[in-house]
Each structure stands twice: as structure tokens, then as C-alpha cells.
Amino acid sequence: xxxxxxxxxxxxxxxxxxxxxxxxxxxxxxxxxxxxxxxxxxxxxxxxxxxxxxxxxxxxxxxxxxxxxxxxxxxxxxxxxxxxxxxxxxxxxxxxxxxxxxxxxxxxxxxxxxxxxxxxxxxxxxxxxxxxxxxxxxxxxxxxxxxxxxxxxxxxxxxxxxxxxxxxxxxxxxxxxxxxxxxxxxxxxx
Numbered sequence: 001x002x003x004x005x006x007x008x009x010x011x012x013x014x015x016x017x018x019x020x021x022x023x024x025x026x027x028x029x030x031x032x033x034x035x036x037x038x039x040x041x042x043x044x045x046x047x048x049x050x051x052x053x054x055x056x057x058x059x060x061x062x063x064x065x066x067x068x069x070x071x072x073x074x075x076x077x078x079x080x081x082x083x084x085x086x087x088x089x090x091x092x093x094x095x096x097x098x099x100x101x102x103x104x105x106x107x108x109x110x111x112x113x114x115x116x117x118x119x120x121x122x123x124x125x126x127x128x129x130x131x132x133x134x135x136x137x138x139x140x141x142x143x144x145x146x147x148x149x150x151x152x153x154x155x156x157x158x159x160x161x162x163x164x165x166x167x168x169x170x171x172x173x174x175x176x177x178x179x180x181x182x183x184x185x186x187x188x189x190x
Contacts, residue, residue, distance in 0.1 A: 041065070049137075053137050054138040054187055056189060062112060065110075073155070076151060079100075080135070081097060082138070083146065084140070085145070086141050089143065095129050116133065122157075127163050140187060150182050151180060151181045155178050
């Protein structure tokens, strides 16, 4: 009977020691920080978006560039939206300004005022909240708004979604995001 108890204690000790060793080994595996970054030559992160890229200017898209796209990426998605609509002190919705998907992972920038005909490779556009494709610049009715430029690296190339809304695109991307980067600009009408 004693030998059975002793074997039970030894088995318990080995189980606890093994579980503790495995936990510590996993804790020592550091998860690398996200390396993908998104920036613009036209404004700095958290800075003001120049008027030319708004409804009070040319309403053209700013230059955007990115780096650190993970190796297994099959396509990129860019969504630009404003979570402060209509009034930053009482936001009621997120207004979508631009939806792009299937940007080739070999591309690392979009130039200023990029036209639909000049989008790289097999890039497709979705609908913004003006119910049209393409870029629609900041045009806040009141106060200073934040404009989130979000770039997603996906592990798939999406099928033709026929000018999807942001919600439709996000549903198609679900479970396929490898990494993301964000650039925020602000604007208040002059």
C-alpha cells in the first residue's frame, strides 16, 4: 500500500513539475511586437490633415506608405473612417470615407490623389458612406474629428465583393487578419 501511495506522489510531483516547466517555457517565448507601420508624407500621426485632402480643398486622397508587411500576406485592405460623426462631443456613428481591398502585398504606397484607374494591381474599391466608390475627404459638420486610416494584412486574396460596404468587407476579412497598422489624422472645418 505504501508503494502505491509513493508512486502516486511521484506521479503528482512529475505532473506538477512538467506543467510548471511547460508554462515557464511558453512564457519565455516572447511574441514579437507588430512590425507593420502606416504613415503619410502629408500629415503626421495625430496631426492635422491638410485642407487640400478635404471637402474644403481638392477632396483628393493623401499619400500613404507602409512597411513591415508580414511575409505570408496575400493582400492588403485599407479602410478610412471617422468615429466622431456627426459631433465629436456626441458621436452617433462611424462615417466611412474610403474602402480598398486586394491591394497587392508587393505594393508599399499609394500616391496623392490616386485615381481608380491608377490603383495598383487587382485592387478593388468598396462603397463609402456617400454611397459611392473612391475617396471622400474629411468634411466634419461640427468640431474636430479623427480620421482613422487602417491597413490590414490578410492571409488570403478576397473574391470580388462587388463594391462592398465596410461592414461587408470586415465580415469577409474575419479570421484572415495577420496584422494591422493605423494612422490617425484630425480635421476641423476652417
